[in-house]
Amino acid sequence: MKRSATSEITVEGAAGDGGAPDAAPGELADRLEAYRTELTGYCYRMLGSAFEAEDAVQETMVRAWRAHDRFEGRASLRSWLYRIATNVCLDLLKGSRRRARPMDLASPASVDTPIGTGLPEATWIGPVPDARVLAAAGDPAERAVSRESVRLAFIAALQRLAPRQRAVLILREVLSWSAREVAELLGSSVASVNSALQRARATLAASAEAPAEPLDDSQQELLRRYVDAFERFDLDALTALLHEDSTLSMPPYALWLRGRADFLAWLRGPGGGCAGSHLVPVAANGRPAFGQYRADGLPWAIQVLDVADGRITGLHSFLDTERLFPLFGLPLRYGGPKPA
Structure with a gap:
């Protein structure tokens, strides 16, 4: 389904079954829209794609609009919307292969390995702007x-779970729903929910990575130095910022590299086109990120960085610029730094 604006929700709903008798169309649209960000975050965790998540939320909104006159209020509007969103996601996941990162599919390659042919978009977990999935305010914890x-x-770890286990874990562990609430949403029993959660936790524990460190002053300084070194293409300066086991991945290509030596060898060789790049800061997946433009001003990648122990441990370079740059609100040609 094509993503639509709030006004388009109203138009489509008016053409369908109509709104609830106790809510004017504008009021109902506003009430539904208030949940868009958190629902997009939920669907993104379920589906692993920002574009699929937005489409799933749009389908959720349309279904809610059309059925709102039959909503009896036995659950909260929020719970009802999550029930619809869960069903939409479970339908989308039927028969589909799980999305992954390059490092989830194969062992690291060497810098001399041919990059190969890009794989379909549905293969990969994609980045998502923080503003689309994270609330701007709220309890810090x-x-x-x-x-x-x-x-x-x-x-990536969530994608290893069966779809219903995925929903249970997100609702229980991320959104702090009770087992009874989740059971009601899924039309299941509390015992079944607890069993699914136990299995999901065991699967995630086997593939867990260390939690990210908070973006404090030292990390901000690390990022400043990274931008400076990358834009000057000073590989000696970049060497000091990379962890010894740092990784480089470049979806839609399956090839990925591990180790500072191969990382830098790639930049000196096949990645030499990065010389003269401009980096524009964005926020993606709760981590520091950049829109990377080539020296000629054309978009090259969305970079998402992993940082730990004062070093850059991973660079995920997403090359689908035609779709990703508009998603992040970036122009398709570099116009220079924004005025201070």
Whole structure:
């Protein structure tokens, strides 16, 4: 389904079954829209794609609009919307292969390995702008959990779960729903929910990665130095910023590299086109990220960084610029730094 604006929800709903008798169309649209960000975050965790998540939420909104006159209020509007969103996601996941990162599919390659042919978009977990999935305000502890739960590594771990287990774990562990609430949403029993949660936790424990560190002053300085070194293409300066086991991945290609030596060898060789790049800061997956433009001003990649122990441990470079740059609100040609 094509993504639509709020006004388009109203038009489509008016053409369908109509709104609830106790809510004017504009009021109902506003009530539904209030849940868009958190629902998008939920669907992104379920599906691993920002584009699929937005489509799933749009379908949720349309279904809610059309059925709102039959909503009896036995559950909260929020719970009802999550029930619809869960059903939409489970339908989308029927028969589909799980999305992954390059490192989830194969062993690291060497810098001399041919890059190969790009794989279809449905193969990969994609990045998502923080503003689409994370609340701008709220309890700091809850916001920290939310940021951690949209990290690429966590999304990749979720994709290893069966779809219903995935829903149970997100609702229980990320959104703090009770087992009874989740059972009601899924039309299941509390015992079944607890069993699914136990199995999901065991699966995630086997593939867990260390939690991300908070973006404090030292990390901000690390990022400043990274931008400076990358834009000057000073590989000696970049060497000091990379962890010895740092990784480089470049979806839609399956090839990925591990180790500072191969990382830098790639930049000196096949990645030499990065010389003269401009980096524009964005926020993705709860982590620091950049829109990378080539020296000629054309978009090259969305970079999402992993940082730990004062070093850059991973660079995920997503090359589908035609779709991703508009998603992040970036122009398709570099116009220079924004005025201070």
